[in-house]
Amino acid sequence: xxxPKFSVVIPVYxxxxxxxxxxxxxxxxxxxxxxxxxxNDGSTDDTADRLARWVRHDARIRVIHQxxxxxxxxRNRGAAQARGEWIAFMDADDLWxxxxxxxxxxxxxxxxxxxxxxxxxxxxxxxxxxxxxxxxCSTVPEGRLTLVQALGENPVCTCSNxxxxxxxxxxxxxxxxxxxxxxxxxxxxxxIAKDGHVMGLDQVLVGYRLSPEGLSTNLEAxxxxxxxxxxxxxxxxxxxxxxxxxxxxxxxxxxxxxxxxSRAWHFACEGVKxxxxxxxxxxxxxxxxxxxxxxxxxxxxxxxxxxxx
Numbered sequence: 683x684x685x686p687k688f689s690v691v692i693p694v695y696x697x698x699x700x701x702x703x704x705x706x707x708x709x710x711x712x713x714x715x716x717x718x719x720x721x722n723d724g725s726t727d728d729t730a731d732r733l734a735r736w737v738r739h740d741a742r743i744r745v746i747h748q749x750x751x752x753x754x755x756x757r758n759r760g761a762a763q764a765r766g767e768w769i770a771f772m773d774a775d776d777l778w779x780x781x782x783x784x785x786x787x788x789x790x791x792x793x794x795x796x797x798x799x800x801x802x803x804x805x806x807x808x809x810x811x812x813x814x815x816x817x818x819c820s821t822v823p824e825g826r827l828t829l830v831q832a833l834g835e836n837p838v839c840t841c842s843n844x845x846x847x848x849x850x851x852x853x854x855x856x857x858x859x860x861x862x863x864x865x866x867x868x869x870x871x872x873x874i875a876k877d878g879h880v881m882g883l884d885q886v887l888v889g890y891r892l893s894p895e896g897l898s899t900n901l902e903a904x905x906x907x908x909x910x911x912x913x914x915x916x917x918x919x920x921x922x923x924x925x926x927x928x929x930x931x932x933x934x935x936x937x938x939x940x941x942x943x944s945r946a947w948h949f950a951c952e953g954v955k956x957x958x959x960x961x962x963x964x965x966x967x968x969x970x971x972x973x974x975x976x977x978x979x980x981x982x983x984x985x986x987x988x989x990x991x
Contacts, residue, residue, distance in 0.1 A: 686742075688716035688783050689764030689848070690772055693756030694733070695723045697774035700891075705736055705743075707777045707889075713784035716770075718743045719760040724750025754857035754865045757841070761851055769846045776842040777806070777889030779813050786845045789883050797850040798873055798880040800843040801887035805938055813889045818938060822882040830919060832870045832880075833912055834927030835967075841866045843888045850878055863900070863907035871915065892938060901932050901945055923960035929953030930961050933971050943978035950975035 690708055694701060708718060720733055722745060733745045746759060761769050770783060786799050804816035820837055831837065838844060855873050857865055874880055908928055912921050929952045936946035950972050953961040962968035
């Protein structure tokens with residue numbers, strides 16, 4: 683059996699109709715040399731039936747059913763089956779640009795020393811948004827990603843944006859089981875701490891869905907998990923600037939996810955109090971985030987979602 687260039691790993695839990703749109707974006711890739719591992723993590727809806735239909739539709743798709751063990755365990759199990767040179771992670775409700783895998787493949791040919799790559803993200807405010815029409819996109823920093831960047835605003839943002847060299851993954855850099863929040867950021871920080879070379883492509887290749895009801899908008903729990911995570915690296919660098927940047931990140935996330943204005947203001951104030959210099963060093967992000975948090979009660983949710991990335 684030929685070894686594919688990519689193994690796409692998608693954990694699935696009660697994904698519903700969103701899964702169909704996600705899989706269509708994966709199967710539409712211009713680079714077709716990949717396999718797909720779908721890990722059904724104990725879904726209680728019609729996910730199993732949906733997956734069975736997709737298996738019949740495309741021979742590249744493989745499915746594993748397991749009891750509910752959490753997203754990290756599901757990703758690890760899928761990655762353990764991977765045969766590709768590269769493992770591309772995907773969440774069951776996000777989207778990919780049709781050239782994503784091709785662009786990552788070409789990037790790694792140009793940069794053979796890079797172990798992990800990521801790209802820009804389009805924030806999809808509603809079901810009608812696409813990668814081409816989204817009003818806000820993430821910023822990809824130049825050069826090798828640092829630990830401070832990963833633990834601060836984390837430009838990778840989502841596991842749907844991670845492409846990992848399988849040989850690097852097999853060194854034991856797997857997802858930590860039992861984490862409900864920040865498991866992707868914890869993995870990224872650990873990969874960098876183990877001298878993994880992480881670098882971004884300055885192209886928007888991932889569509890990230892914003893949902894006020896979703897796990898990703900439980901900002902207080904995210905902050906609590908981040909504080910536990912960052913203590914592991916307190917002896918490596920000054921965590922104060924990273925804390926300010928992470929608060930800025932949470933403030934922007936609250937604004938674009940349509941959360942209560944008070945949550946954005948809370949995190950903006952916490953960030954400024956922690957380190958005014960770090961929070962405001964990038965004036966566009968820092969100053970506008972602070973201003974946006976101040977006036978957010980007067981802004982319609984739809985406008986907030988489109989102004990902040």
